[in-house]
Amino acid sequence: MAMECCTSTMLMPPPRPPLKPLDEAKTQHQSLVFDASVLKYQSTIPSQFIWPDEEKPCAKPPELLVPPIDLGGFLSADPLAISNATRLVNEACRKHGFFLVVNHGVDAQLVAEAHKNMDDFFNMSLSEKQRAQRKVGDHCGYASSFTGRFSTKLPWKETLSFRYCDDDQSSRTVEKYFSNVMGEDFKHFGRVYQQYCEAMSRLSLGIMELLGMSLGVGPEYFREFFEGNDSIMRLNYYPPCQKPNLTLGTGPHCDPTSLTILHQDQVSGLQVFVDEKWHSISPNSEAFVVNIGDTFMALSNGIYKSCLHRAVVNSQTPRKSLAFFLCPKMEKVVSPPNGLVDANNPRIYPDFTWSSLLEFTQKHYRADTKTLHVFSNWLQQKNN
Numbered sequence: 001m002a003m004e005c006c007t008s009t010m011l012m013p014p015p016r017p018p019l020k021p022l023d024e025a026k027t028q029h030q031s032l033v034f035d036a037s038v039l040k041y042q043s044t045i046p047s048q049f050i051w052p053d054e055e056k057p058c059a060k061p062p063e064l065l066v067p068p069i070d071l072g073g074f075l076s077a078d079p080l081a082i083s084n085a086t087r088l089v090n091e092a093c094r095k096h097g098f099f100l101v102v103n104h105g106v107d108a109q110l111v112a113e114a115h116k117n118m119d120d121f122f123n124m125s126l127s128e129k130q131r132a133q134r135k136v137g138d139h140c141g142y143a144s145s146f147t148g149r150f151s152t153k154l155p156w157k158e159t160l161s162f163r164y165c166d167d168d169q170s171s172r173t174v175e176k177y178f179s180n181v182m183g184e185d186f187k188h189f190g191r192v193y194q195q196y197c198e199a200m201s202r203l204s205l206g207i208m209e210l211l212g213m214s215l216g217v218g219p220e221y222f223r224e225f226f227e228g229n230d231s232i233m234r235l236n237y238y239p240p241c242q243k244p245n246l247t248l249g250t251g252p253h254c255d256p257t258s259l260t261i262l263h264q265d266q267v268s269g270l271q272v273f274v275d276e277k278w279h280s281i282s283p284n285s286e287a288f289v290v291n292i293g294d295t296f297m298a299l300s301n302g303i304y305k306s307c308l309h310r311a312v313v314n315s316q317t318p319r320k321s322l323a324f325f326l327c328p329k330m331e332k333v334v335s336p337p338n339g340l341v342d343a344n345n346p347r348i349y350p351d352f353t354w355s356s357l358l359e360f361t362q363k364h365y366r367a368d369t370k371t372l373h374v375f376s377n378w379l380q381q382k383n384n
Contacts, residue, residue: 034145035126036158036239040318048154049145049247055153057245057312064272064279066092068287071203072103074210086214093214093300096274097292097307098281101207104288106199111263111322114196117189118320122158122237132160132181137363139232141181156247156313160235164197167228167329174233197233200261200324204229207259207290215300217337222299225328230354232257232325238269241313249311249319253367255293256357256375257325260307262289267319273308294372295327295354301336302348308369330355349376350383 032048039045069088073081092099121129126144134141140161145154165173174197178190208226209219238249249269264270270281270289281289291307292300313319328334335351349372360375361367 033126034154034158036122036144036237037126040239040241043242045241045243045247048152049156049241051153051246051248051251055248055252057248058271058278059245061271061278061280064098064274064281066098066100068100068102068284069210070103071101071206071210072105075206082213085210089210090214093211093292093304095305096272097297097305098272098274098309099290100284100287101203101290102284102287104203104206106203106288110192110195110199113192114322115263115265115320117192118235118237118322121160121189121235122318122320129158129160131183134161139358139362140177153248153251155250156238156241157249157311158237158239162193162233164201164231164233164324165229166198166201166231193233196322197231197324200233201229201231201326203261203288204231204259204324204326207261211296211300211304215303215340217339221337225299225332226258226326228329229326230329231327234323234325236311236321236323238311238313238319240315240318242315244313244315247313249313250309252308252310252369254297254306254308254369254371255291255325256295256361256367256371257293257327258295258299258354259326260289260291260293261324261326262291263322264289265320267314267317269311269313269319270321271310271312273310278310293325294375295334295357297372298334298349298352299336301340301345303340303345306372327358328354330358350379352376352379 032046067088069085070081071085074085089099129142132142134143140163143159143161145157162177163173165171172194174194175187175190178186178193182189205223205226208222212219212222241247252273262270264283266283266285268280268283271278272281291309292304294306297304297306331353333351333353336347341347356379357375360378361371364378365371365374
């Protein structure tokens with residue numbers, strides 16, 4: 001049974017009924033509260049957290065060995081480094097949409113401070129964290145296992161998500177979020193994550209130069225597309241679970257965003273689906289994990305693949321990660337460059353705005369392995 005859950009059968013979900021607003025959680029018992037300080041010790045977990053057999057975690061999946069990409073070498077304009085980086089990223093993104101970057105230039109002390117503040121936030125009491133409670137239909141705020149949104153296959157995790165806007169550095173979006181939502185005592189949090197998001201935005205634009213070169217459209221095309229990005233930062237906390245073989249920290253899905261830049265702590269848990277089975281990704285404190293999302297898959301006309309991934313939990317140690325989701329400006333039209341469309345490579349996806357895909361995943365559809373396909377059909381039907 002453990003190996004069966006590693007096969008591709010889980011990639012074929014049953015047909016869905018007509019789309020309707022996501023209000024699953026309205027039918028669940030209102031007493032269900034995900035309080036990690038309590039649930040992490042319980043030997044029996046609520047049924048809402050138990051996943052179907054075909055999606056339960058695999059026993060000791062193989063490790064995915066991927067050569068790290070030297071981003072500093074690529075950005076230094078060294079011809080050999082550029083050739084190596086573009087080749088590696090092209091191979092990875094055509095196959096599974098996942099790679100690692102090292103020599104990225106992000107200050108290690110800033111990363112450490114971001115992790116420390118994440119520890120401090122998730123160690124607070126549930127009532128304190130709920131000051132930032134995420135509203136239904138919104139994509140920002142504190143969420144404890146999304147109990148307010150879903151009623152089945154709940155993820156064993158807590159998150160805090162907030163918006164980052166790159167178009168106006170003086171707006172200090174992240175700093176204002178923490179001060180306004182959590183209070184003046186959280187000014188330091190706001191400053192740290194403002195700086196971290198700014199570093200992630202710069203890193204993202206460098207990676208976009210690499211992706212543009214690897215696709216043959218030049219270094220500027222995608223960089224310019226994402227300048228002034230309207231992105232999402234998320235802090236992930238996966239508490240211990242006494243029945244880790246029954247649940248998932250995050251279910252199998254492709255990110256609807258453009259690019260995800262993840263920094264893990266030293267606890268394993270991330271898994272990527274490659275060659276019809278799940279593979280584990282070992283933590284590397286010096287590297288950032290990067291994966292392609294649905295929006296960039298559409299921008300590349302399907303040449304680069306949105307990465308199918310999930311997160312598992314364990315019974316002993318909490319796991320934490322910092323995730324920066326690069327997104328274009330809300331009303332920017334997502335359409336591939338002309339160089340990626342021809343008679344042999346016709347358009348796969350319709351034009352759309354990031355705001356429309358974001359709304360789709362927040363109000364109509366729970367992100368999974370088929371989000372972009374279902375969204376494209378929904379959009380075409382809506383426009384007919």
